Structures are given as C-alpha cells and as structure tokens.
Amino acid sequence: MQWSRRTALRAGLGLGAGALLGACGSGRAADPDGTVHLTYWSWLKDLQLVCDVWNAQRPDVQVEAVWIQPGPDGGYQKMFSSLATGGGPDLAQVELRQTPAFLLVDGLVDTRRYGADAVLDRYEQAILGQVTFNDAVYALPQDWGPTAWFYRTDLLEEIGAEPPQTWPEWAELAREFRATDRYLDIFNPSDGSYFAALAMQAGATWFAIDDDTWLVSIDDDATLETADFFDRAVREDLVSTSLAPFSPGWFAAANEGRLGACMSASWADALIEGAAGTAGLWQVAPMPRWDGGYGSAQLGGSTTAVFSTSPHPAEATEFAIWMTTAPEAIDAQIEHSGIGWSPVPDHIGTPREQPSEFFGGQRYNEEVFVPAAEQQHPDWTWAPTTQQVFNELSDGFVRAVSGGSSLVEACRRTQTAAVEMLTDKGLNARAA
Numbered sequence: 001m002q003w004s005r006r007t008a009l010r011a012g013l014g015l016g017a018g019a020l021l022g023a024c025g026s027g028r029a030a031d032p033d034g035t036v037h038l039t040y041w042s043w044l045k046d047l048q049l050v051c052d053v054w055n056a057q058r059p060d061v062q063v064e065a066v067w068i069q070p071g072p073d074g075g076y077q078k079m080f081s082s083l084a085t086g087g088g089p090d091l092a093q094v095e096l097r098q099t100p101a102f103l104l105v106d107g108l109v110d111t112r113r114y115g116a117d118a119v120l121d122r123y124e125q126a127i128l129g130q131v132t133f134n135d136a137v138y139a140l141p142q143d144w145g146p147t148a149w150f151y152r153t154d155l156l157e158e159i160g161a162e163p164p165q166t167w168p169e170w171a172e173l174a175r176e177f178r179a180t181d182r183y184l185d186i187f188n189p190s191d192g193s194y195f196a197a198l199a200m201q202a203g204a205t206w207f208a209i210d211d212d213t214w215l216v217s218i219d220d221d222a223t224l225e226t227a228d229f230f231d232r233a234v235r236e237d238l239v240s241t242s243l244a245p246f247s248p249g250w251f252a253a254a255n256e257g258r259l260g261a262c263m264s265a266s267w268a269d270a271l272i273e274g275a276a277g278t279a280g281l282w283q284v285a286p287m288p289r290w291d292g293g294y295g296s297a298q299l300g301g302s303t304t305a306v307f308s309t310s311p312h313p314a315e316a317t318e319f320a321i322w323m324t325t326a327p328e329a330i331d332a333q334i335e336h337s338g339i340g341w342s343p344v345p346d347h348i349g350t351p352r353e354q355p356s357e358f359f360g361g362q363r364y365n366e367e368v369f370v371p372a373a374e375q376q377h378p379d380w381t382w383a384p385t386t387q388q389v390f391n392e393l394s395d396g397f398v399r400a401v402s403g404g405s406s407l408v409e410a411c412r413r414t415q416t417a418a419v420e421m422l423t424d425k426g427l428n429a430r431a432a
Contacts, residue, residue: 038319046336046337050065090307090311093302096144097386148264148286152259197299201296203290206389207382216422230407284367284369395410419431
C-alpha cells in the first residue's frame with residue numbers, strides 16, 4: 001500500500017518523534033550487567049511462558065510480558081497515554097485494524113530499519129500489506145483469522161444436506177433449517193467486524209489511499225449487495241439476530257441443537273469446543289462463495305509492534321521477528337496463549353498439523369484453513385477510524401434488525417459518517 005510523502009507528513013509517519021527516537025535508540029542500553037531489558041504489553045494469557053523460550057536463548061536481551069486489558073476494553077487508551085508522555089513499553093500487541101490509528105500519533109517504528117527486510121517474504125502477503133505504508137512496515141503480523149464455515153454434521157445429515165458452496169445455497173439451507181424450527185446461523189448486528197468480513201469476501205474495498213487523500217467506499221456494489229442479501233435473510237427470519245457469537249445464549253442454542261452452523265475464523269475452533277455434548281459432531285468447510293470475490297476473508301488479527309518511544313528498537317524488532325516467525329515461538333503461543341492463525345504460511349503450528357477428535361477426526365487446519373489463508377482480499381486497507389466505523393455501522397444494524405431501517409441504509413449512512421470521521425482528524429477524505 002502506498003501512502004504519499006505529503007500524507008506521511010500529515011499523519012506523523014517517518015519524520016516525527018518515532019524516526020528521531022529510533023535513530024537515537026539503535027544501540028543497546030548500557031545496563032550495568034550489559035543486558036537489554038524489554039517490556040511487551042499484551043492481552044494474551046500466559047505470554048511470559050512464550051517470552052521465557054526467547055529469554056532462555058538470549059540472556060543478553062530479556063523480555064518481560066505485561067498483561068493489559070484487551071485493546072478495545074482499555075488497553076489502547078493506556079498505550080496512547082504512554083506514547084503521549086514518552087513512556088510505555090518497547091513492544092505492544094496491536095490489532096491489524098488499529099495500526100493506522102497509532103501511525104496518526106507517530107507511535108510505531110518502521111521495522112524495516114532494523115532488519116525486518118530479511119523475513120518479510122515469509123509473511124502472508126495480504127496481511128502484511130495491512131501494516132505496510134509508503135514501503136515502511138510499521139508492525140509485524142502476529143496472528144490473524146481466515147474465515148470458514150463450522151457446521152453440525154448431524155443436523156445437516158438429518159435433512160440430507162451438504163455444506164453450501166454458494167451464499168444462495170446457504171439461504172436455501174437456512175430455509176430448510178427454519179422448517180425444522182432451528183436456525184442455521186446468526187447475524188450479529190452489534191459487531192461491525194463480522195459484516196466487514198462478509199463484505200471483504202465479496203470483494204468490497206472500504207478504504208484506499210490516492211496520493212494524500214483517503215477514499216471511502218462503504219457503499220460500493222459488493223458491500224450493498226452483501227447488505228441486501230442479509231436484509232432479505234433477516235426479513236425472512238433465516239438468521240437469529242438476538243445471539244452474539246459465543247455468548248451464553250449462543251452456547252445454549254448450540255448445545256441443544258437449535259443452531260446448525262457458525263461462520264467464523266480459525267480461532268473459533270477452541271471456542272466451539274466449549275459447546276457441551278457436541279464433540280465429534282462438528283466439522284469445518286470452506287466459506288460459501290459470492291458471485292465473484294474471494295474464497296475466504298479475515299476476521300481479527302494482531303501484530304507485534306515496536307513503539308517509537310522504545311530506547312531499544314533494534315533489539316525489540318529482533319524479538320518481534322522471532323515472536324512472529326520462529327516455529328518454536330508460534331508453537332509456544334498456540335500452546336500457552338491460544339493465538340489465532342500463524343502469520344507465516346511455512347509453519348501453521350505443530351499442534352495444528354494433527355487431526356481433531358472434537359471435529360470428527362478432520363484435519364481441518366490443513367484441509368480448510370491453509371487454502372482459506374491463500375484466498376484473501378489482497379488490497380484490503382484499514383483506516384485510522386476503523387473502530388468508529390464499526391460502531392456507526394453497528395448502531396445502524398441494530399436499528400435495521402429492529403425494523404426501523406435496513407442494512408443497506410445503514411451502510412449508506414456509515415459511508416457519509418466515515419468521510420466526516422477522517423476529515424475531523426485533519427485528514428483529506430472523500431467518497432470514492
């Protein structure tokens with residue numbers, strides 16, 4: 001993705017405090033014992049056990065993991081506050097979609113300045129592109145979530161059905177499920193990221209950059225066609241709109257066989273295993289396809305980012321590279337922290353190369369998610385206002401499913417609001 005020099009100046013990329021601090025901090029700290037000490041803020045559980053694998057290998061660079069609230073729940077506020085005061089950690093877990101927001105405050109280091117070039121070709125390129133601006137790589141992908149379709153084999157077999165290959169086939173199957181007083185799946189109006197994944201798979205491009213201007217197209221054809229499809233599904237009562245994914249109500253419906261499937265990301269497997277009494281009854285299939293678009297989409301994902309206030313950017317980048325590419329690091333994160341899909345295609349994680357007893361002995365990671373990871377939108381871009389956009393979209397969707405509007409209208413309203421969100425931050429923006 002290209003971000004022009006003028007935009008870089010306006011958004012604080014490359015010529016602000018981060019560049020200066022990075023230049024000053026390229027050497028190791030002169031600690032009395034000669035050891036560099038790094039801190040890493042993250043909401044992953046037991047991340048210190050992963051850092052300890054590195055620490056055992058590198059006594060000269062020791063990393064301490066500090067748990068914080070997940071980003072949207074308070075972690076980001078703490079990060080932005082620390083950057084404003086020139087303090088904070090050396091590294092932090094930052095969601096892919098939040099990376100541009102940190103660039104607006106010149107909060108991240110270009111990892112290419114400290115050796116990341118040597119490994120960039122190992123990452124899933126569609127995901128790497130989401131943190132690349134003006135040829136600079138401002139964070140290294142740590143995990144992400146290619147999407148697929150989890151389903152109850154027994155419930156589909158009961159009505160003689162197979163996993164749908166297209167979304168129209170999905171709608172027909174949903175009608176068959178309603179005839180048995182069940183829902184095939186849910187449509188969650190309260191989380192815009194799920195709809196973003198559906199539109200992304202259909203080929204939508206919500207944001208792009210043209211010279212120094214953000215182009216916004218949340219009302220493009222792919223998005224509105226996706227919204228219209230689910231408008232019709234909601235009106236026909238083909239989906240439950242009252243259940244949030246993996247909420248107590250969702251698990252109750254899944255446990256009792258009142259819900260037949262779940263469109264979600266690779267990381268959902270561990271959550272679905274919490275559906276009591278359903279071991280061996282689930283399997284995973286590729287996403288239904290739109291007419292055009294891509295075979296899968298992205299739902300969630302995080303990076304390991306080096307903060308511009310770190311006095312040790314070289315050592316922090318070296319750790320970030322290890323954390324996101326080394327097989328022992330990926331395996332340790334799967335084992336201890338339950339990370340999502342590996343960011344490097346050449347190692348999905350040793351635990352994920354085995355068949356799953358819960359999923360009926362299926363080797364779904366290799367059979368479904370490896371191909372799904374290769375079938376991604378190559379040009380998807382996040383804006384620095386992504387969370388605000390999701391909030392606006394969700395508010396409109398909640399009104400729509402209550403009968404006060406439509407999903408299509410919510411997308412059109414969000415389009416107008418999204419342009420204003422960017423201009424309110426002093427950025428050039430217009431409708432595409």
